[in-house]
Amino acid sequence: MVKLDNLWKQTTDAPIVGNLVGKKAFSFLFSQVAPYFGSIHATMTVLEPNHAELVIPDKRRVHNHIGTVHAIALCNGLEMAMGALAEVTIPRTKRWIPKGMTVSYTAKAVGDITCVATTTQDQWDSAEGDLEVKVQGLTKDGTVVIDGVITLWVTTKKQK
Template sequence: MASSPGTRLLSLWRRLSALPGGEWLFAKIFARTVPYSGSVRPRIKVLEPGHAEVEIPDIRANRQHLGSVHAIALMNVAEMASGLAMMAGLPENIRGIVTTLSMTYHKKARGTIRAVSRVTVPTVTADQDFEVIAECFDPSGTKVATGKVLWRLGPAR
C-alpha cells in the first residue's frame, strides 16, 4: 500500500530537520506541495504525530491595511498546524479533508506568528468528523487567535 501524504511528510521532516538548512528546505518542499499554504511562507518548527508548530513571518504580503497580520494568514497557519499534527499521526489507510474552519481573533497579530496544535489522533474505522484546535501566538507568547478545524476522516477509497 502506498504511504499517506502525512506519512511521507513526516518521513521527509525527520530526514531533513536535523540537517543544516533542513528546515528551510522542508519549508520549500512543503510550499511547493501545498501551493496556497506556501503563499504565507510557513516554516515548520515542530512536526511529530499529534503535534505541530508552524511559523509565518510578519511581512508585507501577510499583512492587511491596518499593519497587522491578516486574518486569513492566521487562519491559513492554524489550518496547516492542525493538519500537520493530525495527518502525521494517522495510519496510511486513513485520509482526511477539512470541512469547516472557524477562527476567534483575540488581539492584533504582530511579529512572527507561531501556530501550535496538539491532538490525540483518533482511531478511525469509518467516516467521522474530528475537531482539531490550533492556537496562534505572537513573539511574546500572547495568544492572538484560536482556530477550530473540523476534519472529515475516513478509510482511503
C-alpha cells in the same frame, strides 16, 4: 510523494544542512505540494504526531491595512500546521479532508506568529466522521491572537 514524517526527518536531521536550514527546506517543499501555503512563507518548527508548529514571519506581504498579520494569513498558517499534523498522525487505514474552520480573533497579530495544531492519538484511533483539531496563533510573548478548531472528515480507506 515521500511520507511527510520521512521528509521532515530527512531535511531536519541532515548534519550538513543544519536544523534551521532543514526546517526552511521542508517548509518550502511542503508548500510545493499545497502551493497556497507558500503565500505566507512560514517555517515549520515542530512536526510530530498530534502536534505541529510553524512560524509566520512578520513581513509586509502578510499584513493587512493596519500593519498587523492579516486574518487570512493566520488562517492559512493554522491550516498548514493542521495539514502537516494530520499527515504525520493519521493511521494508515484512514484518510482525511478538511470540512470546516471556526476561529476567533482575540488580539492584534503583531510580530512573528506561531501557529500551533494539536490533537490526541485517541481522537485519531477512534475517528470516523468529524475530528476536531485545536488550533491557535500566538505572539512571541504568548498572547493568543487567533483561537479555533479545524474540523476534519475522517473515513476508513476502502479495501482494494
